[in-house]
Amino acid sequence: xxxxxALLFRENGYSGTGFRDVIAHSGAPRGSIxxxxxxxxxxxxxxxxxxxxAVIERRLARAAQQGxxxxxxxxxxxxxxxxxxxxxxxxxxPIVAVAAEADAGSAATAAAADAFARWQxxxxxxxxxxxxxxxxxxxxxxxxxxxxxGAILLCRARRDIRPLRDVHRALEAALRTAIS
Amino acid sequence: xxxxxALLFRENGYSGTGFRDVIAHSGAPRGSIxxxxxxxxxxxxxxxxxxxxAVIERRLARAAQQGxxxxxxxxxxxxxxxxxxxxxxxxxxPIVAVAAEADAGSAATAAAADAFARWQxxxxxxxxxxxxxxxxxxxxxxxxxxxxxGAILLCRARRDIRPLRDVHRALEAALRTAIS
Numbered sequence: 111x112x113x114x115x116a117l118l119f120r121e122n123g124y125s126g127t128g129f130r131d132v133i134a135h136s137g138a139p140r141g142s143i144x145x146x147x148x149x150x151x152x153x154x155x156x157x158x159x160x161x162x163x164a165v166i167e168r169r170l171a172r173a174a175q176q177g178x179x180x181x182x183x184x185x186x187x188x189x190x191x192x193x194x195x196x197x198x199x200x201x202x203x204p205i206v207a208v209a210a211e212a213d214a215g216s217a218a219t220a221a222a223a224d225a226f227a228r229w230q231x232x233x234x235x236x237x238x239x240x241x242x243x244x245x246x247x248x249x250x251x252x253x254x255x256x257x258x259x260g261a262i263l264l265c266r267a268r269r270d271i272r273p274l275r276d277v278h279r280a281l282e283a284a285l286r287t288a289i290s
Numbered sequence: 291x292x293x294x295x296a297l298l299f300r301e302n303g304y305s306g307t308g309f310r311d312v313i314a315h316s317g318a319p320r321g322s323i324x325x326x327x328x329x330x331x332x333x334x335x336x337x338x339x340x341x342x343x344a345v346i347e348r349r350l351a352r353a354a355q356q357g358x359x360x361x362x363x364x365x366x367x368x369x370x371x372x373x374x375x376x377x378x379x380x381x382x383x384p385i386v387a388v389a390a391e392a393d394a395g396s397a398a399t400a401a402a403a404d405a406f407a408r409w410q411x412x413x414x415x416x417x418x419x420x421x422x423x424x425x426x427x428x429x430x431x432x433x434x435x436x437x438x439x440g441a442i443l444l445c446r447a448r449r450d451i452r453p454l455r456d457v458h459r460a461l462e463a464a465l466r467t468a469i470s
Contacts, residue, residue: 123391126305200394209447210390211303214380223447246463252453253437253460256444260436267389267403273432280433283426284464 111136111143115158119204121197124155124211124218155208155218162204163225170232177239179285182232183254187278190262191271199269202262230255242288250288254281291316291323295338299384301377304335304391304398335388335398342384343405350412357419359465362412363434367458370442371451379449382442410435422468430468434461 114136118127129151133143147154166189173185193201205222212218234251242250257277264273294316298307309331313320327334346369353365373381385402392398414431422430437457444453 123303123305125303126391198394202390206443207390209443210382210387211306214378214446214449219447223444223449226444226447246460249456249460249463252441252444252456256440256453256457257433257437258440259443260438260440261432263386263389263439264403264406264432264436266394267399267406269394269403273436276429276432277436280426280429280464283429284460284467287464287467 111138111146111154112158112161115154116162116204117201119155119158119207120193120201124207129154149217152212152216152218155212156216156221159205159208159218159221159225163221163228167225167228167232170229174232174236174239177236179233179236179240179242179250179289180282182236183278183281183285186229186233186254186258187274190258191274194262194265194271194274199266202266203259206259206262226255237285237288240289246288250284253284257281291318291326291334292338292341295334296342296384297381299335299338299387300373300381304387309334329397332392332396332398335392336396336401339385339388339398339401339405343401343408347405347408347412350409354412354416354419357416359413359416359420359422359430359469360462362416363458363461363465366409366413366434366438367454370438371454374442374445374451374454379446382446383439386439386442406435417465417468420469426468430464433464437461 111132115127115132118131118135129143132154133140166186169185169189170182173182190203205225208218209222230251233254234247237247237250238244261274261277265271291312295307295312298311298315309323312334313323327337346366349365349369350362353362370383385405388398389402410431413434414427417427417430418424441454441457445451
């Protein structure tokens with residue numbers, strides 16, 4: 111059900127996805143969603159965000175072991191390029207859907223903030239390993255997450271991968287300057 | 291009605307805002323929304339995106355006259371900081387709401403792509419004026435739009451202005467490197 115919710119959120123948004131859609135997509139029995147998520151859609155959204163955040167986090171953690179921020183950036187970009195191209199630009203980031211639409215201060219929004227913070231920490235760690243100072247690493251890691259999430263939206267609006275490619279190149283240049 | 295739709299989209303998203311909500315918020319007579327937007331919500335969304343895009347565009351056009359990309363960036367950041375802080379982080383960008391949720395290939399999504407492209411052209415123009423080459427200007431202007439839109443989402447999730455401030459500083463550094 112969480113997997114279905116993630117797929118639906120990233121295409122139809124958080125408000126655009128109902129319990130009914132998740133049940134239909136997952137093929138789960140109707141009662142089970144109320145059993146597993148007694149607090150309702152917000153709880154499902156929080157768990158979905160946590161799951162989707164962890165998928166990217168594992169990829170980033172592997173990349174971070176190399177201590178190369180440009181490689182970590184590449185891993186992050188590649189993950190989203192796949193999502194965009196495989197869906198013909200209909201799917202974006204399920205966590206952005208929740209961050210953009212769920213109530214401020216809800217468990218779902220807090221889970222989104224947490225996922226972004228974990229990604230940012232992993233990317234910042236590769237920057238520290240590459241000799242970038244603490245403040246610059248924090249700023250640049252925030253820039254990477256923000257710019258890639260924003261580029262995903264631009265790509266979907268244009269139905270074209272170029273914004274992501276351009277943002278990738280511009281971020282590589284910024285990282286190279288910070289490392290040198 | 292367009293103004294109401296923009297306010298509602300940026301807080302509740304595109305799917306989370308119905309015609310009924312726009313009628314209630316604007317105080318317009320019920321029939322008038324069907325009169326003005328016979329093609330339905332997608333038409334309202336397209337017109338709202340065009341209107342909201344033009345508001346930012348006018349600010350950027352004034353800033354662009356100075357030919358200073360760092361000043362233009364500051365204008366763009368300030369516009370969004372106001373929206374975030376005035377709404378206690380409940381409101382984001384109405385155009386992102388549409389880009390994230392409206393159907394790919396719809397008039398509303400096309401209007402979103404058009405608004406982003408107009409902002410990007412204005413920012414790129416200030417970069418060309420400052421002596422940045424054409425390819426770098428295109429990439430950096432895309433980076434500015436993507437990163438600020440992404441930072442708005444991070445700020446809303448965290449209910450904190452710091453992601454926008456960090457992204458602003460990191461973008462300034464990238465622009466300074468490109469200019470020098």
